[in-house]
Amino acid sequence: MSQTTSAAFAKADAEGRAALVGYLPAGYPDVDGGIEALRAMVAAGCDVIEIGLPYSDPVMDGPTIQAAAQQALEGGVRIRDVLRTVEAVAATGTPTLVMTYWNPVEAYGVDRFAQHLLDAGGAGLITPDLTPDYAxxxxxxxxxxxxxxxxxxxxxxTDERIAMTTAACRGFVYATAVMGVTGARTSTSDLAGPLVARTKATTDLPVGVGLGVSNGAQAAEVAGYADGVIVGSAFVRALADHPGDRAAGLRALTALTEDLATGVAAGTPRGGAVRA
Structure with a gap:
């Protein structure tokens, strides 16, 4: 049985660190390989897992994640495979969310998707192109x-928009601190800290930051002001750099996760259950 997402953030905070949130699209490099990769990320230090639902029009994703999602789609991945991936990862006891564009959920049936996600042990959804007023x-x-x-x-x-959004959230709030599409970057964004502060002024929920973190030093920087450090493209790249060599890909993924986990532990805690 998975612990809740909020419990995972609370556990990390009690240990004086931010949570490490790791993302991979389901079905990459294939369904079983993706499950193996996600389990390796859990074993190496991810506190929360996001599983991407591959979609044919991923307008908010950068080229690394787009290419991985396209490979998964070309491999025939379907929602049932996403749910099987959720079930396998949630069985580790790690909170497992699906990150998805809204169209596939709507096409599947919202209530049906929610029930099947629950049945698989999933913790919930991250919906980048769905806002609370349309949800x-x-x-x-x-x-x-x-x-x-x-x-x-x-x-x-706006501050009003942030307040409306956080009021509708459960689990955590996702602060996307880079304007534009996702992707690993060489430096972190100076927009992230002020965004977290504005968000925390409206809610007691943990705030996770996604801004293209690709190594432990960047993770430590973000962990100084955020409750969670969200990493996606760097994990995908670790696998993509070793096509056809699954063992090498898993070793790279494990090494990256350990580096990031060291980074989130090194970030400066900002006091108790609420970090500023």
Whole structure:
């Protein structure tokens, strides 16, 4: 049985560190290989897992994640494979969320998707292109089942918009601190700290930051002001750099996770259950 996402953040905070949140798309490099990779990330230090639902029009993803999702789609991945991946990872006891564009959920059936996600042991959804004011069906389905509702805030969000968004969240709030598409970057964004502060002024929920972190030093920097450090493209790249050599890919993934986990532990805690 998975612990809840909020419990994972609370456990990390009690240990004086931020949580490490790791992302891979389901079905990459294939379904079984993706499950093996995600389990390796858990074993090496990820506190929370995000599983991407590959989609044909990933307008908010950078080229690394787009290419991985396209490979998964070409390999025939379907929602049932995403749910099987959730079930396998959630069985480790690690909170496991699905990150998805809204169209596939709507096509599948919102209530049906919510129930099947719950049945698989999933913790909830991260919905990058769905805002709370357009999400009544998802909010109702999630509330009925106690699933996490993770909506996004951005540097361009007004204070009023941030407050509306955090009020609708459960689990944590996702602060996307880079304007534009996702992707690993060589430096962290100076927009992230102020966005976290503005978000924390509206909620007691943990705030996770995604801004292209690719190594432990960057993770430590973000962990100084955020409750969670969210990493996606760097994990995908670790696998992509070793095509056809699954063992080498898993070794690279494990080494990266350990480096990031060391980084989030090195970030400066900012006091108790609420970090500033």
């Amino acid at each position: 009544p069906e998802w909010i109702a389905a999630a509330d009925e089942r106690g699933l996490d509702k993770v909506f996004l805030v951005a540097p361009s969000s």
